[in-house]
Amino acid sequence: MVGRRKYDDGCAVAHGLDLVGERWALLVVRELLLGPKRFTDLRAGLPGASPDVLSQRLRQLQxxxxxxxxxxxxxxxxxxxxxxxxxxxxxxxxxxxxxxxGSSPSLPRHAPIGADSLMLSLKALFDPGQAGDVTITAGLRLAGEEFRVTVAGGEIDLARGAAEHPDLVIDTDPATLAALLSGERPLAEAAAAGDLHVTGSLDTARRFLGLFPRPDPAPLPPAAKTG
Incomplete structure (x- = not known):
């Protein structure tokens, strides 16, 4: 890590930022939370990072x-x-x-989002209160990638790979699934348009998608008066 700027602060928060605060570093971690990836897979998940920058961040994280x-x-x-x-x-x-x-009023809600990012957002958005005693095993196929999500006992388990004996399989793309989760697009309309295919009942799909409510945006502070 020669040449990196450091905070030189004994606070553990500052040290944590020394470790993962460099641009792209924490997003590299995000891309690896669901399992190992090749360099080319990381590049696909982080298209804004140049190969040189990505190599540097990987070296620093190692x-x-x-x-x-x-x-x-x-x-x-x-x-x-x-x-x-x-x-x-x-x-x-x-x-x-x-x-x-997710509550930021300036969150770029219509910007592109990758499959891994979207899957991790399910963990962040999951509402145990909404889940109650619901038990669902769902398979999600997003642009050729497969994930399995199990909801049981008010908890969620999510991993890469096909689900065994799922109650529901949703085959779509990340943008469509993001629009369904946000409520910007009705499930039936997306299915009728051919933008997703559901194996299982639409009611089960609606119940599943309802377990991940979007938080209301935080209010912006009142504009400062001038003059």
Whole structure:
């Protein structure tokens, strides 16, 4: 980490920002929370980061003990990046930050969002009170990527990969799912337009999507009077 600017502050918050406060660093962590990824997969999830910047952030995160680089066993044999056990402990921090920022009145709600980002937002938005005693296993297919979501006992479990014996499968793209979650687009209309395919009942899909209510935007402070 030679040449990096540091806060030189004994506060643990300042030290945490030394570790993950560089531009793109925490988003690299976000991309790895659901499992290992190849460099090319990370590039796809972070299209705004140049290859050089992404390589630099990965190197810094490895030096800090947050990320490790390894080769998957045969037959895959691919080289991947993954979070260490300590790095995985950033998950509640990332989710908490997303939950807090979801109330921002300036959140760019119509900006593009990646599949992993959208899946992690489900954890941030999940409302145990809405879930009650609901038990649902859902499969989500987003632009060719598969995820499984299980809701039971007022808790949510989410992972990459196909769901076994799901009650519901939603096959769509991240933009459509984001619009469904925000309530900007009715489920039946999106299905009729061919923008998503539901295996299972639409009622079950509506119940599932209702478990992730969007927070109301925080009020902006009154404009300062001039003159």
């Amino acid at each position: 030096e800090s003990g947050i990320v490790r680089h390894r080769r998957l066993p045969p037959p895959a044999g691919a080289q991947v990046y993954e979070l260490t056990d300590w790095g995985m402990r950033l998950e509640p921090i990332v989710n908490g930050l997303g939950r807090w920022a």
